[in-house]
Amino acid sequence: MEVDKGKGEAEETRKVAEADRDTVTLKSSDGKLFEVSKEAAARLSTVLAGMIAGGSIDDNGTDLKQIGSEALENVVDYCNKHANSIPSAALISSSISFNTAPFKEPEEWERKFVDRLSHDALFDLVEAANFLGMERLLDVTCHKISEMMKGKSPDQIREVFNIKNDYTKEELEEIRQELAWAFYDD
Amino acid sequence: MARASVVEEAAWIKAANTECQQENDQEDRISKLPDDILIFVLDKLQPCDIALAAVVSKRWRHLTNLRSNIFIDVAHFIEGTSVNTLEELVRTSVSAVEAVKRILPHSNQSQNTLNRLGIRFYLRDESIDIVRSVDKAMTTRKVVKAEFVIITEISEEYNTDDDMMDNGRRLMTFVDACPRAFGGLTHLSLHSVRLGKSDFCNVLDTCKKLECLRLNDCDAGNKSVLKIEHSQLAELSIVSSGMERAELIWLPRLTHLTCRNWLPSQDEYPLSFHHVPQLQRLTLCTAGTTMHKTFVCK
Numbered sequence: 001m002e003v004d005k006g007k008g009e010a011e012e013t014r015k016v017a018e019a020d021r022d023t024v025t026l027k028s029s030d031g032k033l034f035e036v037s038k039e040a041a042a043r044l045s046t047v048l049a050g051m052i053a054g055g056s057i058d059d060n061g062t063d064l065k066q067i068g069s070e071a072l073e074n075v076v077d078y079c080n081k082h083a084n085s086i087p088s089a090a091l092i093s094s095s096i097s098f099n100t101a102p103f104k105e106p107e108e109w110e111r112k113f114v115d116r117l118s119h120d121a122l123f124d125l126v127e128a129a130n131f132l133g134m135e136r137l138l139d140v141t142c143h144k145i146s147e148m149m150k151g152k153s154p155d156q157i158r159e160v161f162n163i164k165n166d167y168t169k170e171e172l173e174e175i176r177q178e179l180a181w182a183f184y185d186d
Numbered sequence: 187m188a189r190a191s192v193v194e195e196a197a198w199i200k201a202a203n204t205e206c207q208q209e210n211d212q213e214d215r216i217s218k219l220p221d222d223i224l225i226f227v228l229d230k231l232q233p234c235d236i237a238l239a240a241v242v243s244k245r246w247r248h249l250t251n252l253r254s255n256i257f258i259d260v261a262h263f264i265e266g267t268s269v270n271t272l273e274e275l276v277r278t279s280v281s282a283v284e285a286v287k288r289i290l291p292h293s294n295q296s297q298n299t300l301n302r303l304g305i306r307f308y309l310r311d312e313s314i315d316i317v318r319s320v321d322k323a324m325t326t327r328k329v330v331k332a333e334f335v336i337i338t339e340i341s342e343e344y345n346t347d348d349d350m351m352d353n354g355r356r357l358m359t360f361v362d363a364c365p366r367a368f369g370g371l372t373h374l375s376l377h378s379v380r381l382g383k384s385d386f387c388n389v390l391d392t393c394k395k396l397e398c399l400r401l402n403d404c405d406a407g408n409k410s411v412l413k414i415e416h417s418q419l420a421e422l423s424i425v426s427s428g429m430e431r432a433e434l435i436w437l438p439r440l441t442h443l444t445c446r447n448w449l450p451s452q453d454e455y456p457l458s459f460h461h462v463p464q465l466q467r468l469t470l471c472t473a474g475t476t477m478h479k480t481f482v483c484k
Contacts, residue, residue, distance in 0.1 A: 123215035130223060142223065145216070146230035154241035161216040166244050175241055181284035182237030 024052065026076065027061030028069035034076040040083035046133030066131050071124035074117070078137055081109060106140045114144040217245060221252060229255045232262045233285050254298055258286055259306040260337070275339055279308045283315050290319040299328040306335040309353050309379070314360060321364035333373035342378050342403045342426065350380035350403075358385050361392055368392045375400040380407060380428075390416050397421065397439075405429035420464075430454055436461045444469040 023035045042049040051057050064072060106114070117125065122144060129137040149157055158165055167175070176183070216224070228236055228249060240247040263281035265274070286305060305320065307313045313336075323329065338345060338353055345353070357379050361368050368374075371393050381389065383406045390396070398421040405428040406412055412429050414422070415436040423444040424432060430450050434440065434457070441464050449472060450456040459465070 119212075120215065123219070126219060126223065130220070138223070138226070142227045143230055145227045149227070149231060149239060150235055152235075152238070154238055157239065157242050162212045162214045163217055163243050163246075164214065165242070167241075172241070175247065178288065179237045179240060181281060181288055182234045 021059075024048070024057050025059065025061045026072060027058075027063050028067055028072040029065050030069050032069040032072070033061045034069075034072055036076045036079045037083050040079040044079055044082060044134050044136060046135070048132060064131075067128045068124060070121060071128040074121065074125050075128050075132065075134070075137070078113060078134075081113065082136070106143050110140045114141055117144075217243075221249060224249050225253055228253055233258050233289065234262065237285075237289075252298060254301040256289060256300060256302070257304040258282060258289065259304075260308055261306065272339075275308070276310075279310050279339075280312055282307055283312050286316045286319050290323045299330065300332075302331045302333075303329050304333040304335070304373075306337065309336050309338050309356055309377075311356070314363060317360045317364045317367050320370075321367035324366045324370040329370055331372045332370050333375075334368075334371055335375040336377065336379075338378045340378070345378040345403065347380070347408070350378050350405075353379045354381045354385065357381070357389070361389055365392050369394055371396055373398040376402065376404050378403045380405055382406065383410065383412075386412060387415075390414065394418065399423070400425070402426060403428075424448055431456050431458070433458045434460060434462050439464055441466045442469075443467070444471075446471045448472055 022038050024038050024041055026034045026036060028034070038052060042052050051062065056062075067075070114122065114125075122141060126138065126141045126145070128134075129141055148160055152160065154165075157163065224246075228239060231239065236250055236253075240250040260278060260282040263278045263285065265277070269275045269278055286307075300323070303320070303323070305316060307316050320332070320334075324332075336357070338349070340349060357376070358381070368389070369392055372395055374393060374396055376399075381404070386406050390399075393399075395418055396416060397418055399416075399419060400423045402425045404424075408428050409430040410428075411431045411433060413433045413435050417436075418439055419437055420439050421442040421444075422434075422437070422440060423442075423446070425444075425446045425448065427448045429448075431454050432445075434443075438461065440462050443462075443465060445457070446469075448456065
């Protein structure tokens with residue numbers, strides 16, 4: 001964050017003007033600017049909420065050096081879509097019951113939102129959501145990753161994500177025995 | 187969940203041999219994510235998928251041991267779409283038992299706190315090993331929320347009085363053998379169990395941390411009266427019970443009470459409230475008749 005030293009008064013005026021706006025401007029690592037509803041940003045991102053509350057939002061574009069323009073566009077897109085969607089039920093249920101995750105399943109539009117992403121765009125978005133403290137977006141993107149793993153063999157998972165197999169043949173055999181219950185071999 | 191088709195012997199050997207062939211241009215994005223996010227991903231998968239993920243690489247195996255939410259549902263182990271024969275049911279039940287036996291002690295190595303542990307299993311003899319594994323886990327690690335959903339192999343409407351008594355006896359052997367497991371439970375759901383009155387009190391005494399109790403088709407004998415006292419219980423639900431009356435004697439923390447499809451005889455008041463100072467929500471839903479008297483509050 002750039003700080004204008006010695007221009008206290010101008011800074012104050014700018015901050016007041018900033019507080020009056022109902023959008024915030026975010027700047028990606030490659031210098032592109034995006035506008036997002038202040039209300040949605042504060043509600044969906046703990047980091048942005050903190051910055052808005054702390055007055056550290058820059059009118060000319062708050063620098064988010066860790067986030068590329070493509071990912072930031074998706075973040076902003078998600079915030080705007082989220083602001084316009086009507087939540088179908090309470091996000092967190094009051095009592096835990098068996099097999100009820102603390103988060104509800106992705107909504108139809110959230111599913112579509114992550115389904116259209118390329119492999120790299122999905123991971124960029126996961127990282128951005130994590131950086132910005134966007135719990136719901138993290139939940140939706142991680143749900144998508146889990147769907148990509150579901151019902152797949154270790155080999156298939158490695159292939160989908162390009163994961164290097166760092167086991168030796170002996171180690172693999174050992175794990176195979178340990179996890180025999182998961183493989184219906186008999 | 188037929189996995190036999192995807193995981194074959196050949197795949198394992200191939201996996202070991204292809205170690206050096208993974209030099210394609212695409213980056214391994216997923217392994218760059220921090221542990222907590224990948225654990226979050228694993229938490230969304232079923233036990234078999236989690237086990238398979240552990241085989242992917244050393245990192246993934248390590249991650250599966252760091253999980254703090256473990257849910258194992260016997261339904262995850264059904265081969266095909268449903269259980270049609272007793273043989274299939276036994277196989278499903280045994281698979282679930284084996285999974286619990288492997289997963290719980292294994293996670294132990296990390297000594298981390300388990301935030302939530304949930305297991306749904308059949309009230310069958312082999313399931314004692316599930317209860318034993320939990321009993322052991324309770325001694326070595328902190329378990330914040332633990333839930334048992336104990337179901338019966340025969341669907342509720344077909345259970346005879348003898349079946350229910352057998353179920354009750356079996357449950358008591360579980361409770362007697364592993365009091366620590368039951369003592370650590372915060373949630374318990376029972377199905378088609380008939381317990382002696384003192385047994386019922388024993389179960390409640392043993393489950394001293396219980397916050398939520400669901401009794402489905404459970405009683406202490408036909409036309410029995412159940413007296414309930416518990417210091418922690420916040421949610422109680424009684425569904426399709428053969429009992430005549432439930433007396434809520436001392437439930438200082440009870441906030442939610444639900445009674446569904448429970449048809450006590452018309453001559454008695456089915457519910458009586460003694461010390462239940464925190465009750466916020468009472469849900470009564472039953473195919474009642476005009477002969478049913480109103481509920482009484484003392």
